[in-house]
Amino acid sequence: MIPDIYQQHPSRPVIEQAAVDRVTNHGDYARWQAALDALPEITPDSFSFGDRVSAAGSVSDRQRLRLTEALKGLQPWRKGPFELFGVHIDSEWRSDWKWRRIASALGDLKGQSVLDVGCGNGYFGWRALAAGASEVVGADPSVLFYLQHQAICHYLNRLGRWSNFLLPLTFEQLPEIEFDLVLSMGVVYHRRDPAEHIRRLYRFTRPGGRVLLESLVVEQADGLVPETPSGTPGRYARMRNVHMIPTTDMMCQWLDDAGFLETAVITTSPTSTEEQRRTEWMTFESLAEALDPRNPYRTVEGHPAPIRAAVMATRPR
Numbered sequence: 405m406i407p408d409i410y411q412q413h414p415s416r417p418v419i420e421q422a423a424v425d426r427v428t429n430h431g432d433y434a435r436w437q438a439a440l441d442a443l444p445e446i447t448p449d450s451f452s453f454g455d456r457v458s459a460a461g462s463v464s465d466r467q468r469l470r471l472t473e474a475l476k477g478l479q480p481w482r483k484g485p486f487e488l489f490g491v492h493i494d495s496e497w498r499s500d501w502k503w504r505r506i507a508s509a510l511g512d513l514k515g516q517s518v519l520d521v522g523c524g525n526g527y528f529g530w531r532a533l534a535a536g537a538s539e540v541v542g543a544d545p546s547v548l549f550y551l552q553h554q555a556i557c558h559y560l561n562r563l564g565r566w567s568n569f570l571l572p573l574t575f576e577q578l579p580e581i582e583f584d585l586v587l588s589m590g591v592v593y594h595r596r597d598p599a600e601h602i603r604r605l606y607r608f609t610r611p612g613g614r615v616l617l618e619s620l621v622v623e624q625a626d627g628l629v630p631e632t633p634s635g636t637p638g639r640y641a642r643m644r645n646v647h648m649i650p651t652t653d654m655m656c657q658w659l660d661d662a663g664f665l666e667t668a669v670i671t672t673s674p675t676s677t678e679e680q681r682r683t684e685w686m687t688f689e690s691l692a693e694a695l696d697p698r699n700p701y702r703t704v705e706g707h708p709a710p711i712r713a714a715v716m717a718t719r720p721r
């Protein structure tokens with residue numbers, strides 16, 4: 405469970421214990437662990453870390469049914485897609501679309517260490533390995549996403565020792581180590597103090613290394629603070645805990661202020677109801693239910709519909 409990069413670190417026992425405690429103390433842990441335990445033992449013949457991260461091989465109908473049932477016990481699958489022995493986990497998000505938007509700017513990751521802050525179930529880690537990364541460390545406090553990653557590893561790890569690690573911890577719990585590339589995607593608008601988040605990203609980036617900051621963005625000059633009348637974070641597109649949605653200029657300014665150089669916006673795109681949608685693997689409300697039925701350019705709260713941007717920058721040598 406512990407990434408190679410933290411093996412010799414003095415904080416290793418502390419993070420190991422924190423990870424175990426977080427997982428085993430979760431109220432749904434027994435149910436989710438039972439789903440993991442029900443995964444059939446099958447060794448794949450091949451794998452792919454392409455758009456659909458997959459493991460393939462021949463299985464009986466009975467095994468495929470058991471596999472489907474066990475994987476459905478780990479719903480909702482928000483990030484993906486994955487495919488295991490012909491079972492297509494059609495996740496809520498087409499995360500492969502996001503990867504396509506950022507992949508050319510990331511370029512060849514040969515030999516690079518990557519930190520993915522708020523990594524979900526580790527989907528992008530597989531894509532980063534395929535792009536050449538030597539080790540990926542994902543941090544995400546969601547216990548369910550951690551167990552989804554375990555389910556994928558249950559099969560992929562039979563074909564090799566992949567260095568796509570996931571720690572079920574917050575970024576703030578990680579001991580400081582520098583990486584060649586740091587990804588923070590979909591996290592900054594959940595942070596009460598975005599500038600502090602960016603300064604922390606800086607400390608985890610090696611001199612000469614790069615950061616990619618991805619966020620919901622708005623066009624209005626001061627960003628969007630969806631507060632309730634009492635001043636607590638309000639909802640944006642039915643999402644809780646959104647403190648502030650910046651403009652792309654603000655994202656660049658935060659990175660500049662933290663000390664990064666060569667800040668550049670690499671993509672801006674509206675999120676469509678084809679990219680984020682309800683599926684058989686995520687049966688709750690999705691983007692379509694979060695948009696105003698009379699005006700798809702507005703959320704149900706009356707805010708501008710989601711647009712996302714990614715900005716890249718380099719830490720000076």
Ligand SMILES: C[S@@+](CC[C@H](N)C(=O)[O-])C[C@H]1O[C@@H](n2cnc3c(N)ncnc32)[C@H](O)[C@@H]1O
Nearest residue numbers: 521522523524543544545546574575589590591
């Ligand atoms: C909107 S999702 C984005 C997931 C993925 N990075 C992507 O771009 O598709 C935000 C993720 O950040 C995680 N998260 C929230 N607070 C965090 C923190 N303090 N440290 C690390 N991850 C966090 C959540 O559990 C969630 O999986």
